[in-house]
Amino acid sequence: ARERPDLVLLDVMMPVKSGFDVCHEVRSSETARDTTIVMLTAKGRDTDIAKGMALGADAYMTKPFSTRELVEKVSELLRGRA
Template identity: 70%
Template sequence: MTHKLLVADDEPNIVISLEYLMKREGYEVLVATDGHQALETIQREKPALVLLDVMMPGKTGFEVCQAVRADPALANVRVLMLTAKGRDTDISKGLALGANAYMIKPFSTRELVEKVAELLEGGA
């Protein structure tokens, strides 16, 4: 079975590169460019994993993550926060709100691919 992923980021270059990378790895990829669109897509499509940017228009990634974790129907959705906000307090906040993992931009594509595979196999 092909896993469905959502790339939620407002930066077009990041969306294009993540979409390409994840499709190359064999995943079905959905895209959202703001927080409201991300949450609507998660609720409608129930992707296996969300690559979630923190700083987005509409709702922040933190707000989206919190809403996902508050919805029992979305309990199986894994959240990997991708952000330039790398302070310890930001990482702690993301994990406290229910993110399964947190990666700081810029990140290596190899590390990202490995982390996505690990999360989809039920790790971390």
């Protein structure tokens, strides 16, 4: 059996599917729907953020951001799962 990740980082603009599409698929999955999702993107418009959150993202980070900011956000979200 495959293990389910605790957290997934999704870029909105990926080569085959958008991060929005993957987020929707994860939230629709019986086995993965509780996975924490962080959307990463250069698209910082309010409508993009609202779309990501409406699809079930737990957080939305707009590029550029520092590695420290990303680590802090991931740590915060994973602590909330414990």
